[in-house]
Amino acid sequence: MSAQNTLRLILGDQLNADHSWFKTKDPDAIYVIAELHQEQHYVKHHIQKTCAFFKSMENFAKALQKAGHNVLHLTLDDTSEYSNLSDLLIALAKQHNCSEIHYQRPDEYRLKQQLNALTHSAQTDHGIELKRFDTEHFILPAEDIFKYFNKDKHVRMENFYRKMRKRFNILMEDGQPLGGQWNFDADNRNNFKEDDLDAIPEPLVFANDVNDIIERLNRHKIPCMGKPETTLLWPCSRAQSREILQYFCTVCLPNFGRFQDAMTQNSPHAWSLYHSRLSFALNAKMLHPLDVIKAAINQFNHSQDAINLAQIEGFIRQILGWREYVRGMYWINMPEISKLNALQANKPLPKWFWDGKTNMNCLSKAVSQSLDYAYAHHIQRLMITGNFALLAGLNPDEVDEWYLGIYIDAIEWVELPNTRGMALSADGGLIATKPYAASGNYINKMSDHCKHCHYSVKTKTGSKACPFNSLYWHFLERNKEVFQKNPRMAFPYKTWQRMGSSQQTAILQHAKQVLQNLDSL
Ligand SMILES: Cc1cc2nc3c(=O)[nH]c(=O)nc-3n(C[C@H](O)[C@H](O)[C@H](O)COP(=O)(O)OP(=O)(O)OC[C@H]3O[C@@H](n4cnc5c(N)ncnc54)[C@H](O)[C@@H]3O)c2cc1C
Numbered sequence: 001m002s003a004q005n006t007l008r009l010i011l012g013d014q015l016n017a018d019h020s021w022f023k024t025k026d027p028d029a030i031y032v033i034a035e036l037h038q039e040q041h042y043v044k045h046h047i048q049k050t051c052a053f054f055k056s057m058e059n060f061a062k063a064l065q066k067a068g069h070n071v072l073h074l075t076l077d078d079t080s081e082y083s084n085l086s087d088l089l090i091a092l093a094k095q096h097n098c099s100e101i102h103y104q105r106p107d108e109y110r111l112k113q114q115l116n117a118l119t120h121s122a123q124t125d126h127g128i129e130l131k132r133f134d135t136e137h138f139i140l141p142a143e144d145i146f147k148y149f150n151k152d153k154h155v156r157m158e159n160f161y162r163k164m165r166k167r168f169n170i171l172m173e174d175g176q177p178l179g180g181q182w183n184f185d186a187d188n189r190n191n192f193k194e195d196d197l198d199a200i201p202e203p204l205v206f207a208n209d210v211n212d213i214i215e216r217l218n219r220h221k222i223p224c225m226g227k228p229e230t231t232l233l234w235p236c237s238r239a240q241s242r243e244i245l246q247y248f249c250t251v252c253l254p255n256f257g258r259f260q261d262a263m264t265q266n267s268p269h270a271w272s273l274y275h276s277r278l279s280f281a282l283n284a285k286m287l288h289p290l291d292v293i294k295a296a297i298n299q300f301n302h303s304q305d306a307i308n309l310a311q312i313e314g315f316i317r318q319i320l321g322w323r324e325y326v327r328g329m330y331w332i333n334m335p336e337i338s339k340l341n342a343l344q345a346n347k348p349l350p351k352w353f354w355d356g357k358t359n360m361n362c363l364s365k366a367v368s369q370s371l372d373y374a375y376a377h378h379i380q381r382l383m384i385t386g387n388f389a390l391l392a393g394l395n396p397d398e399v400d401e402w403y404l405g406i407y408i409d410a411i412e413w414v415e416l417p418n419t420r421g422m423a424l425s426a427d428g429g430l431i432a433t434k435p436y437a438a439s440g441n442y443i444n445k446m447s448d449h450c451k452h453c454h455y456s457v458k459t460k461t462g463s464k465a466c467p468f469n470s471l472y473w474h475f476l477e478r479n480k481e482v483f484q485k486n487p488r489m490a491f492p493y494k495t496w497q498r499m500g501s502s503q504q505t506a507i508l509q510h511a512k513q514v515l516q517n518l519d520s521l
């Protein structure tokens, strides 16, 4: 090899086969895809999440090799002698006579800082130049983030979403939103009735053999959580990602919006429902968000008798709206947002977050499912576990760590704004203008969990009272300085005042007992 080779780094969440790097075969370019020890220790991951990343990286390396590129696929065995990514890159660059290291813009602040630091030290200490490239993944170009977001300023998701619809001409007609309306949320809040349950579709799952990866994780004593599966059901290649996208469009999309917020335990497919389960494939960049949008709109155009506008709009809002929005909010507000604790919440995570063993049926179901599948859908994350963490005042650092570890799709740029911002209101209102706080009543409306619970959703005090009920009022009372004047919170505060002092005292006393006994609920 010549002395002018280039090392090109592909991180585990940069498996974008359409990237312009791969348009031509460059004999001087060496692609490195490496299982890194440092990535296993910044947080304790769900074992299925690590297996899904490692398997997808392996498949991507094989596909690049097959297409004629030079690829170094390194396992934990190969990288164990290097203390971190930077050391590995310098060692490989020297080994392979590379004068340049190319990398794609990382989506996590932590990695961005690390590669920025390496850019300086590699040049001064080793004469190696680092060059950064775009990931060519997101719809909003990275350099436009500052045009839509301002540091420390609330940006309404709805306003951002409308701008994105217009700019990229998605679901638009003559400059107006298709159907004359931007938002169909009001049509998309159904719960499951008895008759709906049998129709819930069986999820498309895969059987990726990850025996060798699990063996490797054990051998290297990598700390993991969750249920190991030797045949992994998550999509671990571009072909599988496309298959699950197609399955979603034909089978789930017709009811996606309608049952987006619903939960049940009375279906063998309760864990997946009508959700796409595309987040891992998207976040690992095996799918491009615009391809997902095009596939869904194509399906809508071809089967308008089956898919109405509310369903497709509900889905596009998630990909074009929420996903791009949280990424913008993350980058504009990092690193400060990761330290915010606006409500001064300091309680440790109850121990049942790690085994699902609680008498609160909704939480037991959501946590156990997360441990079994490395997956929970949005409303479980927001209104069950997130809502409990908010009401109980759990420490945002611990809650963030739990969400960042447990979910198959958890990468900080998307996990942190959702957890610290949307669920915990720890960001002082940057993301949500009102806290996503709810009593048991909401959970009872949107699920059938309460019917099978040890606790009674109808009562606020007494040993059998649903803990969400007293915690909800305790949350409002203890944070009244922050929320009382918020017009969107006027109704609950009026209801609280109408209760009268003796009822308020009883509820607050009960909530105190609940808060003192979080581990044994
Ligand atoms: C506390 C909390 C933590 C979360 N952590 C993550 C995370 O680590 N990684 C992650 O990808 N999503 C996260 N989300 C957002 C959302 O819950 C998941 O994207 C979704 O549940 C993934 O399942 P799905 O693919 O079946 O989604 P679907 O319900 O089918 O939605 C389709 C797609 O829309 C996108 N999407 C929907 N809502 C959001 C959102 N709020 N933010 C960003 N993208 C969204 C996702 O790409 C998702 O795949 C979190 C939400 C909450 C409330």
Ligand code: SF4
Pocket (backbone or CB within 6 Å): 359, 360, 361, 362, 363, 439, 440, 441, 443, 444, 449, 450, 451, 453, 454, 455, 456, 457, 466, 467, 468
């Ligand atoms: S009664 Fe309360 S704890 Fe039990 S399932 Fe309903 S909301 Fe959850």
